[in-house]
Amino acid sequence: MSSKVPHITLNNGITIPQLGLGVWQAQDGDEVEQAVTAAISAGYRSFDTAAVYGNEAGVGQAIAKSSVDRKELFITSKVWNSDQGYESTMKAFDHSLKLLGLDYIDMYLIHWPMPKTAKYLETWKAMEELYNAGKIKAIGVCNFQIPHLQNLIRHAKVLPVLNQIELHPYFPQQKLRQFCKDNGIAIESWSPIGGSGGAGARASAEIPLLLQPDLVSIGKTYGKTPAQIVIRWHLQHDLIVIPKSVHEDRIKENIDVFDFHLSVHDMESIDALETGVRGGPNPDEFEINVKTSLIQRLHKIFKKIKF
Numbered sequence: 001m002s003s004k005v006p007h008i009t010l011n012n013g014i015t016i017p018q019l020g021l022g023v024w025q026a027q028d029g030d031e032v033e034q035a036v037t038a039a040i041s042a043g044y045r046s047f048d049t050a051a052v053y054g055n056e057a058g059v060g061q062a063i064a065k066s067s068v069d070r071k072e073l074f075i076t077s078k079v080w081n082s083d084q085g086y087e088s089t090m091k092a093f094d095h096s097l098k099l100l101g102l103d104y105i106d107m108y109l110i111h112w113p114m115p116k117t118a119k120y121l122e123t124w125k126a127m128e129e130l131y132n133a134g135k136i137k138a139i140g141v142c143n144f145q146i147p148h149l150q151n152l153i154r155h156a157k158v159l160p161v162l163n164q165i166e167l168h169p170y171f172p173q174q175k176l177r178q179f180c181k182d183n184g185i186a187i188e189s190w191s192p193i194g195g196s197g198g199a200g201a202r203a204s205a206e207i208p209l210l211l212q213p214d215l216v217s218i219g220k221t222y223g224k225t226p227a228q229i230v231i232r233w234h235l236q237h238d239l240i241v242i243p244k245s246v247h248e249d250r251i252k253e254n255i256d257v258f259d260f261h262l263s264v265h266d267m268e269s270i271d272a273l274e275t276g277v278r279g280g281p282n283p284d285e286f287e288i289n290v291k292t293s294l295i296q297r298l299h300k301i302f303k304k305i306k307f
Helices: 030-042 056-065 086-100 120-132 147-155 174-180 197-206 213-224 224-235 248-255 262-272 294-303
Strands: 006-007 015-017 047-048 072-077 104-108 136-142 160-164 186-190
Touching: 030 056, 030 248, 056 072, 056 086, 072 147, 086 104, 086 120, 104 120, 104 160, 120 136, 120 147, 136 147, 147 174, 160 174, 174 186, 213 224, 213 262, 224 248, 224 262
Parallel strands: 047 072, 072 104, 104 136, 136 160, 160 186
Antiparallel strands: 006 015
8 A cells, every 4th residue: 555644844855754653662573563564554654663662673574574665664763861972872873773674764863852961962963973974864852842952953063853742632832843843843743642541631630632522522523533633633733643553453543534634623622622731751850861671661650651
């Protein structure tokens, strides 16, 4: 199946599919391989993994087995906190590239700013060199707030193309989005439908996002599920969105969002669901920088959030 997903042009001229598959919490091996394979068959061409997810090898296996031309695929990975710094970033990138079995990675991101550790400028220098060497097609960041971005921009020779942040109707991050727009930095939403555990709901004492009566009602109008309505909301706000699933039916459902268009009124109704409270960690405080039992530690932190 050919992909019907539109592309967004990043500030360096590279294009990225506006909708992709996130593989956080997908187990390495059969589970993540089957999820990526199902997604490719459904029309996905963008896949978001990370060193700390522990499933880069499985993603790579699925890519290797696919009949889709590598140039049609957009693969993202991320340098983990404990690997920040110039030399360690270089080594971490090489390890990710080897696990993925690729000649290059389309986009490489700094996973968290860790402002107290303050190594992201060294990390960025290494990423700029890898970018200039053609080993990465685009470089960006995750979870950077405005002060982190301002500092990075002051020192960077290459402007980040993208900032991947927690973003859903409960927590739309409008001020950060405007800053990024003003500086030519695209936004990619993680936990885009609030997490199946209701990330925004958990934090704000609201009901789970996908059970919101307004979303259920809007969905009935278009013959779509609340998840599809929220994904469409992201797309119409010009956001890049990477919903996570390992279930083939949901993977297919999440990409079936290009045959309808939300009205201005419906978009405004969804905008009005904002609580202003994040569901995940605060980037100004999140400082985990060790490798020991990383997945267990992260699962404990995110135990009520399933991206």
